[in-house]
Amino acid sequence: MREELLNHICCPICKKMAFEVETAVTNTREIREGQLTCAACGSKFPVAKGIVDLMPNPDQTIQNEQQGWSELLGETSEELVNTMLQLPHYGEDNLWVSVARSFDDIMEKVNFQGKKVLDIGAGRCWSTRHMVLAGASYAIGLDILTERFIGLETADIFLEHDAIYFERMIGDMNNLPVRPETFDIAFMTATLHHTSDPKRAVKEMADALKPGGLVILINEPVRGIRQKNALDGCVEIEHGINENIYSLREYLQAAREAGLTPQIFLSPVVKDELNTNPHQIVHRFGRLGQYILLPLWRYSLGQKLIAGPMLPFLHLVANMPLTMLARKPE
Numbered sequence: 001m002r003e004e005l006l007n008h009i010c011c012p013i014c015k016k017m018a019f020e021v022e023t024a025v026t027n028t029r030e031i032r033e034g035q036l037t038c039a040a041c042g043s044k045f046p047v048a049k050g051i052v053d054l055m056p057n058p059d060q061t062i063q064n065e066q067q068g069w070s071e072l073l074g075e076t077s078e079e080l081v082n083t084m085l086q087l088p089h090y091g092e093d094n095l096w097v098s099v100a101r102s103f104d105d106i107m108e109k110v111n112f113q114g115k116k117v118l119d120i121g122a123g124r125c126w127s128t129r130h131m132v133l134a135g136a137s138y139a140i141g142l143d144i145l146t147e148r149f150i151g152l153e154t155a156d157i158f159l160e161h162d163a164i165y166f167e168r169m170i171g172d173m174n175n176l177p178v179r180p181e182t183f184d185i186a187f188m189t190a191t192l193h194h195t196s197d198p199k200r201a202v203k204e205m206a207d208a209l210k211p212g213g214l215v216i217l218i219n220e221p222v223r224g225i226r227q228k229n230a231l232d233g234c235v236e237i238e239h240g241i242n243e244n245i246y247s248l249r250e251y252l253q254a255a256r257e258a259g260l261t262p263q264i265f266l267s268p269v270v271k272d273e274l275n276t277n278p279h280q281i282v283h284r285f286g287r288l289g290q291y292i293l294l295p296l297w298r299y300s301l302g303q304k305l306i307a308g309p310m311l312p313f314l315h316l317v318a319n320m321p322l323t324m325l326a327r328k329p330e
């Protein structure tokens with residue numbers, strides 16, 4: 001961490017915003033080892049490997065999630081460094097192809113130049129990295145995991161490779177240890193569905209934003225009736241990870257109740273399928289895909305219908321990832 005972080009955080013316990021810093025080890029980049037003390041309540045927050053821990057006493061759900069991810073990670077080796085540098089582009093693996101497609105799409109839709117970004121559930125921080133490379137002026141990757149190759153410590157690879165800087169901190173999306181009205185963008189990819197209380201997490205994001213700021217949610221699964229049992233046999237759940245699939249209504253409600261104005265977009269993954277992979281559309285939507293969506297897609301008006309008024313209905317029918325932008329009023 002760098003001292004500038006103190007202008008962006010609050011104490012997760014008393015919510016006050018003044019800290020004392022003790023520095024034990026620094027390098028040319030940042031404070032690597034040390035401690036923050038809340039000037040109001042006296043709580044202490046260690047800094048280890050440059051990462052400040054603003055999540056004292058994680059609850060059982062978070063502890064289970066931490067253990068589950070660590071189990072799934074298994075053995076690692078430094079050969080993974082190259083893979084990390086390629087993320088989110090990672091071979092032919094379907095999940096990553098979809099994640100990368102939606103991420104690239106959002107990087108085109110949103111201008112990150114000069115923006116202060118909070119990347120929640122950043123995990124390895126590949127997304128934080130790319131937002132900084134796209135011109136974000138200040139960025140924090142926040143997660144509950146630290147382990148290299150799955151959690152925040154992975155960020156060191158990017159900071160060294162690109163000679164860039166962003167902060168990493170341990171924190172809970174349901175109790176964000178950040179100053180209100182501080183960020184231009186609060187971002188999540190594939191993370192909101194890891195809480196049992198998405199309304200609270202979206203409210204936390206909204207509070208962190210300046211007026212006019214933007215919540216970005218991508219790659220969240222949306223429950224469609226055709227794939228009701230999508231979580232059956234989910235390996236993450238077997239490892240104690242908190243996986244949920246919310247409906248579009250629940251995502252929209254969470255945004256509206258947080259005072260945001262949400263806008264949803266046709267998943268670029270589904271758009272690609274409509275353009276080049278009709279079999280996948282039929283697999284996803286059944287007859288609706290075969291007899292309505294594919295024929296409609298041939299016409300520009302049909303494309304507008306599918307990406308506009310029909311979209312909430314399509315989310316109701318079939319699973320497809322969420323792409324949502326939700327604006328805080330000026």
Ligand SMILES: C[S@@+](CC[C@H](N)C(=O)[O-])C[C@H]1O[C@@H](n2cnc3c(N)ncnc32)[C@H](O)[C@@H]1O
Binds near residue numbers: 173189
């Ligand atoms: C599916 S992973 C996505 C990680 C990363 N965004 C990516 O796309 O590679 C979900 C992430 O949510 C994080 N997470 C789970 N519960 C959390 C919580 N309460 N607060 C913050 N992050 C959490 C997990 O540690 C994990 O890194």
Ligand SMILES: [Zn+2]
Binds near residue numbers: 014016
């Ligand atoms: Zn405090």
